[in-house]
Structure formats: structure tokens, C-alpha cells
Amino acid sequence: MRNVSIIGIGQMPVGEHWDLSVRHIAHHAIAAALEEAGTEQVDALFVGNMLSGTLLSQEHLATLIADFSGLRNVEAAKIESACASGASALRVGHMAVASGMHDRVVVCGVEKMTDSTGGSTTAGLATAADAEYEAAHGVTFVGLNALIMRRYMYEFDAPIDAFAGFSINAHRNGAHNANAMFQKPISLETYLQAPMIASPINMMDSSPVCDGAAAVVLAPTEQAQQYTTGHHPGKVEILASASANDTIALHDRKDPLFLEAAYVSSQQAYVQSGVTPADVDFFELHDAFTIMSALSLEATGYARRGEGWHLAADEAISPDGRIPLCTLGGLKSRGHPVGATGVYQVVEAVQQLRGEAGPAQIPNATIGMTQNIGGSGATIVTHILGG
Amino acid sequence: MRNVSIIGIGQMPVGEHWDLSVRHIAHHAIAAALEEAGTEQVDALFVGNMLSGTLLSQEHLATLIADFSGLRNVEAAKIESACASGASALRVGHMAVASGMHDRVVVCGVEKMTDSTGGSTTAGLATAADAEYEAAHGVTFVGLNALIMRRYMYEFDAPIDAFAGFSINAHRNGAHNANAMFQKPISLETYLQAPMIASPINMMDSSPVCDGAAAVVLAPTEQAQQYTTGHHPGKVEILASASANDTIALHDRKDPLFLEAAYVSSQQAYVQSGVTPADVDFFELHDAFTIMSALSLEATGYARRGEGWHLAADEAISPDGRIPLCTLGGLKSRGHPVGATGVYQVVEAVQQLRGEAGPAQIPNATIGMTQNIGGSGATIVTHILGG
Numbered sequence: 001m002r003n004v005s006i007i008g009i010g011q012m013p014v015g016e017h018w019d020l021s022v023r024h025i026a027h028h029a030i031a032a033a034l035e036e037a038g039t040e041q042v043d044a045l046f047v048g049n050m051l052s053g054t055l056l057s058q059e060h061l062a063t064l065i066a067d068f069s070g071l072r073n074v075e076a077a078k079i080e081s082a083c084a085s086g087a088s089a090l091r092v093g094h095m096a097v098a099s100g101m102h103d104r105v106v107v108c109g110v111e112k113m114t115d116s117t118g119g120s121t122t123a124g125l126a127t128a129a130d131a132e133y134e135a136a137h138g139v140t141f142v143g144l145n146a147l148i149m150r151r152y153m154y155e156f157d158a159p160i161d162a163f164a165g166f167s168i169n170a171h172r173n174g175a176h177n178a179n180a181m182f183q184k185p186i187s188l189e190t191y192l193q194a195p196m197i198a199s200p201i202n203m204m205d206s207s208p209v210c211d212g213a214a215a216v217v218l219a220p221t222e223q224a225q226q227y228t229t230g231h232h233p234g235k236v237e238i239l240a241s242a243s244a245n246d247t248i249a250l251h252d253r254k255d256p257l258f259l260e261a262a263y264v265s266s267q268q269a270y271v272q273s274g275v276t277p278a279d280v281d282f283f284e285l286h287d288a289f290t291i292m293s294a295l296s297l298e299a300t301g302y303a304r305r306g307e308g309w310h311l312a313a314d315e316a317i318s319p320d321g322r323i324p325l326c327t328l329g330g331l332k333s334r335g336h337p338v339g340a341t342g343v344y345q346v347v348e349a350v351q352q353l354r355g356e357a358g359p360a361q362i363p364n365a366t367i368g369m370t371q372n373i374g375g376s377g378a379t380i381v382t383h384i385l386g387g
Numbered sequence: 388m389r390n391v392s393i394i395g396i397g398q399m400p401v402g403e404h405w406d407l408s409v410r411h412i413a414h415h416a417i418a419a420a421l422e423e424a425g426t427e428q429v430d431a432l433f434v435g436n437m438l439s440g441t442l443l444s445q446e447h448l449a450t451l452i453a454d455f456s457g458l459r460n461v462e463a464a465k466i467e468s469a470c471a472s473g474a475s476a477l478r479v480g481h482m483a484v485a486s487g488m489h490d491r492v493v494v495c496g497v498e499k500m501t502d503s504t505g506g507s508t509t510a511g512l513a514t515a516a517d518a519e520y521e522a523a524h525g526v527t528f529v530g531l532n533a534l535i536m537r538r539y540m541y542e543f544d545a546p547i548d549a550f551a552g553f554s555i556n557a558h559r560n561g562a563h564n565a566n567a568m569f570q571k572p573i574s575l576e577t578y579l580q581a582p583m584i585a586s587p588i589n590m591m592d593s594s595p596v597c598d599g600a601a602a603v604v605l606a607p608t609e610q611a612q613q614y615t616t617g618h619h620p621g622k623v624e625i626l627a628s629a630s631a632n633d634t635i636a637l638h639d640r641k642d643p644l645f646l647e648a649a650y651v652s653s654q655q656a657y658v659q660s661g662v663t664p665a666d667v668d669f670f671e672l673h674d675a676f677t678i679m680s681a682l683s684l685e686a687t688g689y690a691r692r693g694e695g696w697h698l699a700a701d702e703a704i705s706p707d708g709r710i711p712l713c714t715l716g717g718l719k720s721r722g723h724p725v726g727a728t729g730v731y732q733v734v735e736a737v738q739q740l741r742g743e744a745g746p747a748q749i750p751n752a753t754i755g756m757t758q759n760i761g762g763s764g765a766t767i768v769t770h771i772l773g774g
Contacts, residue, residue, distance in 0.1 A: 051446070053440040053467075054440045054444070054446065057514050057518045058514055058518040059438070059441065059469055059514040059515060060469035060514065060762050061467070063469075063632045063761065063766045064635045067634050067765070073632065073647075073651045075478070075629075075631065076468065076630075076632045076766060077467070077478075077479070077630070078466070078468065079465070079467075079479075080440075080448070080464070080465040080466075081449060081463065081465065092464070095482045098486040098487070098488065099482045099485040099487075100485070101482050101485065101486075117518070127440055127446040128446060129447075130451060131443060131445040241488075243462040244460050244461065244462065245450045245458070246459070248447060248450050260460075375447050378447065378450045379447065379464075
């Protein structure tokens with residue numbers, strides 16, 4: 001298996017892009033990544049996307065985007081695993097290069113959630129759950145996460161403001177990210193006064209509906225140097241890549257408060273890379289809802305069961321803390337264009353590892369971890385990157 | 388890159404399965420393939436599917452199916468490239484095993500087209516085209532193919548019955564396939580009297596809307612023998628796997644009568660395998676519409692431009708002809724559950740290469756080729772298998 005490096009990154013500012021189509025925002029990210037990598041042609045494009053069929057009446061999305069981006073005679077395929085589509089696409093790109101099948105691959109995560117040819121975004125997001133046994137009863141995706149959060153608060157005596165620190169940290173960090181949807185810090189008061197969406201999840205526990213695209217160019221590590229331009233040395237290597245699943249329906253889980261797929265995929269990633277949680281300089285986790293931050297930390301080895309929220313309370317997650325989270329805003333502040341998120345996390349990890357994160361820079365960052373979650377925890381993909 | 392073999396196959400009879408859900412038909416194929424491979428556990432499931440989001444309000448499909456099939460702590464992802472989703476998923480499984488990332492992988496193609504939570508199947512199929520520049524004008528997927536067929540007839544002086552032989556051959560072969568949707572031969576008269584769908588495409592030029600699932604289990608060739616049971620020796624190897632794209636919109640093609648992506652992917656496959664068209668014992672091509680058979684033959688090296696239809700007229704495509712096509716019924720007779728088709732083609736090729744095709748057996752078949760087409764030719768995936 002060949003080692004794989006990231007030789008170029010690109011991203012579209014996250015927001016509501018009413019004037020652009022899904023192909024435009026994807027192309028923006030791809031063109032930026034290719035320019036940085038110093039190449040115009042690749043062997044394949046893998047696109048992470050969840051909702052183009054449901055919301056935009058557009059399947060065959062990867063070929064559409066390859067065409068619009070001027071990539072001809074290449075392989076193109078869309079990879080879908082709900083909100084984990086981005087990192088799943090990166091895994092496919094990684095295997096394509098690692099296997100020797102391809103030498104240069106672009107992976108693009110893209111989602112256009114503000115437009116729709118018919119269905120609502122809420123109904124679209126519910127397609128991540130079990131359509132016949134969960135969504136058919138009317139539960140939304142926020143509703144499922146609210147059930148988890150309520151149970152967590154009951155089980156572990158967590159107060160209503162237990163999760164505030166995750167949101168405050170994300171917004172404080174996102175304020176330094178020009179590509180973030182929300183670039184304003186929030187206070188504890190703002191959090192406590194936020195409108196309730198699905199109790200106990202309020203507006204500040206929840207990531208926004210938005211549009212975005214991010215892209216990376218991959219090459220074998222042994223060839224990486226030749227592709228990259230002087231000021232962006234191709235030094236960021238994928239040290240580990242793992243994906244695991246769990247039951248799709250929340251009600252089928254042995255323990256709905258333990259993210260088994262996060263545990264399995266992170267353990268595999270630690271073994272692959274030889275890295276331990278103590279070696280990780282920052283962690284881009286999947287804070288689609290604040291409860292997911294606590295559960296990820298617990299399943300991934302950073303906190304004991306029921307104590308993930310303590311890390312938010314005691315500032316361990318801030319940029320100068322023990323395990324900095326969501327260093328460029330995370331899903332909460334940068335935004336969560338669902339199929340794109342897994343690639344944004346990796347792009348931001350590369351920014352940190354290159355020392356290009358500006359005021360949000362984690363000092364001396366050499367090992368970064370990303371984790372992308374699909375559904376209420378049914379698909380979880382973990383990557384570890386080294387600078 | 389490790390060599391990859393197919394160590395188990397499974398399939399659901401194609402038809403209208405009103406009493407079964409998408410998870411049931413996928414599970415049927417997966418369970419059969421795993422049983423044949425003599426294993427209960429794998430490392431990953433890759434699902435080829437196009438329409439689960441649009442028709443069934445179910446994304447996150449691979450994880451749903453993995454869960455229902457008892458595959459836990461594995462990687463699961465859906466691969467989508469319109470009607471080429473099945474072969475695209477096989478490519479991902481191939482790269483996963485070739486890279487060394489996984490040792491045992493299931494690839495399942497599945498489509499449930501008879502059910503819908505809302506949209507029509509015709510609208511769903513149109514998502515393979517460019518939603519903003521083709522489908523928005525009201526053209527259906529059959530309509531696009533009708534434009535190609537009409538142009539071909541004009542350009543190459545092909546009469547209205549030029550394509551009848553493709554349909555007659557498919558139905559004659561499918562009559563021997565217990566998993567085919569239609570198991571009756573048809574006559575030239577039946578073809579000529581068939582109702583018109585989108586002139587000049589009639590009912591007998593066109594593959595049916597249906598449900599189906601097919602699955603293969605992959606392992607490194609060097610380990611294949613250990614997994615397989617005595618009467619199904621793991622001898623079928625993937626000799627070549629290639630995918631190429633073209634413009635998604637028909638109106639953007641330099642020449643709408645030449646399948647450039649078929650040319651590119653088949654040339655790559657010939658180079659990878661060292662096989663030439665003359666070495667191929669049978670060809671499972673993508674006869675979604677009869678015109679596509681002619682175009683595939685021409686782009687892939689079996690006929691000159693404008694002469695693909697001659698092969699149907701002179702019986703070269705029959706089981707004892709020069710290049711037998713659609714030996715177990717093809718898309719026309721076996722059926723075309725869109726995202727499943729690419730895997731059915733490969734499963735049938737394995738049946739032939741093992742000598743298990745019954746009355747449809749091609750004598751001494753040792754090299755088989757499959758070709759799966761997405762959209763009106765925008766994504767084309769070619770595989771060559773050796774027995």
C-alpha cells in the first residue's frame with residue numbers, strides 16, 4: 001500500500017449561495033485545489049455528497065462536476081454515506097492512490113442545501129435515518145439527536161448548559177476563519193437565550209443549513225514533492241484512514257450514548273498510525289449538535305463515559321487547551337454543508353499542519369485528527385494527518 | 388497492487404417485488420454471495436445504487452443494508468454514478484482489496500424502482516442527465532436515447548429494424564436465465580409491432596423498470612482459494628477495471644454517436660489485461676436501449692463506425708457467434724434495475740467463466756468483458772474477467 005499525501009487544498013466560503021449552482025461551488029473548490037497542487041489534470045474525481053438527488057433532482061453528480069471542471073477521460077463517482085459522505089469520498093480517493101490505480105486524485109465534498117426542486121431540507125436530512133422505521137414516524141434528524149441529548153443529561157446528571165462550551169469554542173475559533181459562515185463569537189448568555197429547536201437542542205447547539213464545497217488533491221507521498229509549488233510543500237500525509245458502521249436506527253443500539261463506530265474507527269486509526277490520543281495536537285470532530293462533541297470525545301479516548309462535557313467546561317478544548325477542538329469553527333460556526341463537511345475538516349487540518357491557520361493557528365501542530373459522522377452515529381470515519 | 392478475485396456471487400431474481408423493501412432484496416443477494424464464499428464476515432460493503440434517495444427517501448443506504456445484513460463494525464458506503472453505479476461500486480471494492488486496505492469486501496448493486504415515496508420513476512431516471520440544461524427542458528431519459536438513435540439511423544442509413552437483432556438475441560438468451568425478468572423469446576414480428584415509446588425507440592428497444600440486487604465477494608487472488616468451497620473454486624479474477632467520463636449533456640458532445648468514454652475505458656482495460664477484442668469470449672454490454680449496443684460495439688473495437696448494427700443482423704452476437712452479447716438476457720431481458728445492473732453483468736460473467744450458465748453456457752469461455760453505462764454515455768466502466 002502506497003503512502004498518500006495531500007498536495008493541494010481548496011474551499012468555497014460556507015454560506016447561502018443563492019446565485020450559484022452546485023456545480024459552481026464544487027468547481028470553485030476543485031480549481032483552487034488544483035491550482036495549489038500545480039496540476040490541471042488528474043486521473044479521478046470522487047465527490048462526497050448526500051442530497052443532490054433529493055434536493056436538486058441531480059444524480060450522476062460527480063460526472064457533472066468533472067465535466068464542468070474540465071476533467072475529461074477521468075473516473076468520476078459520487079460517494080454517499082449521509083453526513084459522512086465527505087470523509088467516505090476521501091477514503092475512496094485514498095484507496096485509489098494507495099492501490100496504484102491512480103496517481104493523482106481530486107476528492108471534493110459539496111452540498112447545496114438552500115436550493116430545492118421540491119422536497120424540504122428537513123425531509124432530505126431525515127433520509128440519513130431509517131426511512132421505514134424512524135423517519136416514517138415523523139421524527140426529524142434534530143429530533144433524533146434531541147433524544148440522545150436528553151438521555152445523556154438524565155444518565156449523567158448533566159445540566160442544561162453542560163454543552164455550551166462546545167458552541168462558544170466553535171464560534172470563538174470560527175471568528176478567525178474567513179471561510180466560516182458565522183464569524184462572530186457568542187457569549188454564554190447568547191447560548192442560554194437561543195430559541196429551542198427540539199428540546200433540549202437549541203439554536204446554538206445546532207449547526208446551520210448552508211452551501212459549501214471543499215477539495216483536496218491526493219498523490220503518492222513518494223511523488224508529492226514533484227507536484228507542489230514552492231510555498232505549499234506537499235508535506236501533509238494521511239497517516240491513518242478508517243471507517244466503521246453501527247445500526248442505522250437509534251432504537252437498535254445496545255447503548256445509544258456510546259458511539260461504537262467512533263470507537264472502532266478511531267482505534268483502527270491509532271493502530272494504523274501508531275499515534276495515541278495524547279499525541280494529537282488538535283481534533284476536528286463532528287459537532288453537528290453539541291451532544292455529538294461529548295460523545296465523540298468519550299468514544300475516541302479523550303474522556304471517560306459521561307464526562308465528555310467536562311472538557312468543554314474546563315477549557316481543555318480551546319486552542320491552548322489539552323485537546324483543541326474545531327479550531328477553525330467546526331460544523332457549528334464554519335457551517336455544515338453535509339456531504340462537504342468531511343472534506344472541510346481535512347482541509348482545515350491541512351491549514352493547521354502547514355502553519356497557515358492565521359490567528360486560529362495551533363502552535364507547533366504536527367498531528368491532527370478528523371472525525372466525520374453520518375446519521376445519528378451509524379457511519380463514522382476517522383482520519384489522522386501528519387505535517 | 389494486489390490481484391483481486393471474485394470468490395462468491397449472489398443475485399435476486401429481477402422483477403417487480405411489491406412485497407419486499409430495498410433492504411430485503413439487497414440482503415438476499417449479499418447472503419447468497421457470502422454463503423457461496425464460505426464467510427460470514429467481511430471488512431467492507433460498497434453499494435451501487437442510483438435512486439434510493441429520490442424514489443425511497445432513503446440515503447445512507449449502504450449502512451442500512453450492512454446493518455440489515457448483519458455486517459457490523461465494517462466500512463459501508465454507497466457509490467453513485469447513475470446507471471453505472473454498480474460497476475463503479477465494484478471498482479471501489481476492487482481498489483479497497485488491491486490496495487491492501489481490506490481483505491474481504493462485498494459489493495452489492497441494488498435498485499428498487501417499483502416503489503416510490505413521491506417522485507415518478509421517469510423523473511428519477513432523468514436525474515442521470517443534466518438537471519439544469521437537459522431535464523429542465525422536459526426531455527426524459529428515453530427521449531435522449533431516441534435522439535441518438537434517430538441521428539444514427541440518419542447518419543448511417545440504418546433501417547427501422549436495424550436494431551431488432553439485439554433485442555431478439557437478448558430475449559432468446561434470457562429465456563435460459565431463471566433470474567431474468569422476461570424468460571420468453573420474441574420474434575421479429577413482435578419487435579416490429581411493439582408500441583412506440585419515444586420514436587424511434589419502441590418497447591422492444593427498451594429495457595424495463597424493475598427491482599433487483601446482485602452481489603459479489605472480493606478477496607486478494609493469493610488468498611482466494613482459502614475462502615471458497617469445493618464446488619465453487621475461486622478462480623475468477625478481475626483482469627482489468629477502468630472507468631472514464633464524457634460530457635454529461637448530450638448536446639455538449641463533439642460527436643453524439645461515438646461513446647468516447649467506452650473507447651477510453653475499454654482501451655485502458657485492454658492495456659491492463661493484455662487482452663484484445665479477439666480474445667474476448669463474450670461481452671455483457673449495456674443494452675438499456677438497442678442503440679447503445681451498436682454504439683458500444685463500435686467504440687470498444689468490435690465494429691467499425693456505423694456498422695455495429697450489422698453484427699446483430701448477421702448473428703455474430705448469438706451464443707455461437709463471433710462475439711456473443713448479453714448471454715443471460717442483458718438489460719433487455721434479465722432487466723435493468725439501474726444501480727444493480729453493473730453487478731448483475733459481472734455475476735453473469737462469473738457464471739459463464741465457471742461453466743455454470745446452463746443452457747446459456749458459452750462453450751470454453753475463459754475471458755469475459757462487461758461494460759456499464761451511466762447517463763447517455765457520460766460514465767462508462769469496463770471490466771475484463773478471466774476464468
